[in-house]
Amino acid sequence: MNDNSHQSSHDHRRLGRELGLFDTDPLIGAGLPYWLPDGAVVRHTLEEYIRGEERRAGYRHVYSPVLGKRELYEISGHWSHYSEDMFPPMELGAEQVVLRPSLCPHHAVIYRSRSHSYRELPLRMAELGDMYRSELSGVLGGLTRVRAIHLNDAHIFCTLDQVAEEARAALEMIRRAYDALGISPARYRLSLPGPGGKYVAAPELWRRSTALLTEVLDGSGLPYEAAEGEAAFYGPKIDVQVADGAGRESTLSTVQIDFHQPERFDLHYIGADGAKHRPVMVHRSVIGSVERAVALLIEKHGGAFPAWLAPTQLVVLPVSEAQSPDAVSFARRCTERGLRAEIAGPESGTLGARVREARLVPYQAVIGAKEAADDRVALRLRDGRRLDPQPAGEVVDRVASVVDAHSTGPL
Known part of the structure; x- marks a missing residue:
């Protein structure tokens, strides 16, 4: 399937720019999109949602540096098994430092920094962190294949008899997140x-x-198929595959046992x-990279x-x-x-032109003279329905109740 077939009305590369969500510039470089204000809102909201879900599931959040010494990745195995996808090391005095291609070595070191008892396990460590991969320019596109990746990552350190339950719980988190996002897996x-x-x-x-x-x-009862040659270098994984508007598949969410x-x-411990x-060590990512998740949501x-x-x-x-003063007051509320x-x-x-301009906004609150006099608003829904003044x-x-519930319904 050639690339032109993907130029549909919902192609995230075109629509994302038209809606003012993200863009690119040759001076910044290929595979390095920047986020415009509306796109930054979507990204931030998505990040806060998954942080909240993780907190409720017993995860603790950390921050770790995007750089590490080459030795870190030699120990983890990335250097010998994955270095062709990593950026070249940078000389720093007598040392070499590398932009990380994944977060797991940092989280292993964080775990190792303190002693742990079996009573603390499972220990669930999460981070929305940046990582970098030296993708060739020919495979880069929009938000789906980028060189700077903001990943919803987590690592669960647990006993052998806790592994299956932690992996099962991660799959359930993925299911709930997909419901809230209004997306469906193509396959497992x-x-x-x-x-x-x-x-x-x-x-x-x-x-x-x-x-x-x-x-x-x-x-889990989920239908799945085995695929050789798709594992991580250190272990097998469950990949949740999603499809774009042209039917092309990519991995969004993963669960791995290491x-x-x-x-x-x-x-x-x-x-x-x-x-x-x-x-x-159970590796899991619920919404994968924020970039790929937003691309999928746009489409x-x-x-x-x-x-x-x-x-x-x-x-x-x-x-x-x-009615402008009433509009200001209502917007403030x-x-x-x-x-x-x-x-x-x-x-x-x-009014008609403004309604059309705001067609993608979920709710339109119309305030005329009668509504202003009664402290009411006439709500229009994005699907075209008009509700009586309330x-x-x-x-x-x-x-607010629809928004707080992360519902995909209108009201």
Whole structure:
């Protein structure tokens, strides 16, 4: 399928620029998009949503540097198995530092920095962190393939008998997030190693990891297929595949079981017997990279995002200049309630023209002379429905309840 087939009305590369969400500049470079204000709102809202979901699921958040010494990635195995996808090392005095291609080595070091008891496990460590991959310019495109990736990543350090439940819980988090985002998986894939030397040579660890992931998938009742050559270099993974507007597949979410890095970094916890034991590391990403997630959302919704994600959630439309003070007052009530509200006054054109201009905004609150006199607003929904005038306070409550619930419904 050639690239031209993807130039549909919902192609995120075209629509994202038209809607003022993101853009690129040759002076910054290929695969390095920048976010415009409305796009930054979508990104920030998505990040806050997943942080909240993680907090409720018992994750603790950390920050770690985007650079690391070359030695860090030699220990993790990235240098020997993944260096062709990494940026070249930078000389820093007598040392070499590297832009990280993933977050897991940093999280392994953070875990190692403190002693841990079996009573603390599972220890769930999450970060929305940047990582960098030296993608060739020919495969870069919009937000789906970039060189600077903002990843929703997490690593769960747990005992062997906790692994299956943690992986199952990660799959359930992914399901809930997809419901809130209004997207669906194209398929689930059990990604296994293929021939060649890019995988860690540890047959027993691969066997144990694959058996655990197969158990989780079989227990979930989800249909899945195995794919050789798609595993991470250190272990198998469950990949949740999504499709763009042209039907092209990519991985958004992952769950991985890793016996390799806990061994490489000599991670341990003190068991009930007082002895040292090796934890298992579960890697999981619920919404994957923020860039790829937003690209998918643009294409899925055509810019008409669910209300909780929309850059502007409610636009206030005073019929005439006389209602402008009422519009300002109502917009302020919305803002104080945490909603993103804007005013489109008569100076912007006729009421019909303003309604058309705001067609992607989930809610349009019309205030005419009668509504202003009664402290009411007439709500129009994005699907074209018009509701009878309602008390302004009730409208704010109803819209806020939809947004707070991360609902994909209108009201």
